[in-house]
Amino acid sequence: MKQGADLQSLVGYRVQRANLLMETDARAALAAHDLSPAKMTALILIRDNPGCDQTALGRALSINRSSAMKLVNILADKGLVERRPGRDLRTNALMLLPEGARQLEAMLAAVRQSDARMTQRLSAEELKTLRALLIRLGPAPTPEDDED
């Protein structure tokens, strides 16, 4: 199947293919835990931001409140995360439970292994470059971004 210059020249296309490759492998690495890479990310964020609320979690994951709700339900049903009373009566404080911490360690080990395998053809130097370049993707910051 020929893939002409139109596709190859689009950075977005290359990023999408790379993401599919990496995500598929990470998902397979997590299969034993029955959690997706995105849900593992949520566990990491809750661990590193104990007491955060669902809306903030959703913002960090780029999903809305309603989607964050479903995600937290799943993590809570599995006994990995707990909703505690938050800073006011509207808000939950999300906390990683001991079982969540335990499983997260195992998941991280599996995903790190996957990540290492999928990047093994790049040198340490090249990986550093790749990370730096990926971070700089996105629209240029404009003065308006400073507003209010």
Add this chain to the structure above:
Amino acid sequence: MKQGADLQSLVGYRVQRANLLMETDARAALAAHDLSPAKMTALILIRDNPGCDQTALGRALSINRSSAMKLVNILADKGLVERRPGRDLRTNALMLLPEGARQLEAMLAAVRQSDARMTQRLSAEELKTLRALLIRLGPAPTPEDDED
């Protein structure tokens, strides 16, 4: 929201964030055409591989026959693509119709503009490097890959 070393060190995480950013912008750029970036990719593949069958298209997009079927249905319903008799009686030959070619040109212009905007903070040299590094992601080729 703090994002600790565990996330930042995973290349897969960075690629996922970059993909979300790029894909969201490309999707917005295509909104007027009511087609996703993936469907535009399908149009490009059909244009560049006239007469290809649905299974091959699906393989190129990393989706299965059934999903490719649905995708082609949508493109055909919109009058962008046509199923012609293929190389044997089981197979379709997919062809881009004139209306598909016309719309694809407009879509490509919009997506190229999106791509340029999302990569504007990288120099031409850096873009070249990024493309080259992204292509090298994936498991190392093994001798078994040569088998049959």
Add this chain to the structure above:
DNA sequence: TATTGTTATACTCTATAACTATA
């Protein structure tokens, strides 16, 4: 008025399983 959580509902994308026709 604005925000948080919540629920109901729907849409997109993909997959599996089974069937038909053809090879």
Add this chain to the structure above:
DNA sequence: TATAGTTATAGAGTATAACAATA
């Protein structure tokens, strides 16, 4: 037996719209 297309069905992930409680 194997392959291409097709269909029905289901699941994951996300979104919108509305509501209650609280700020």
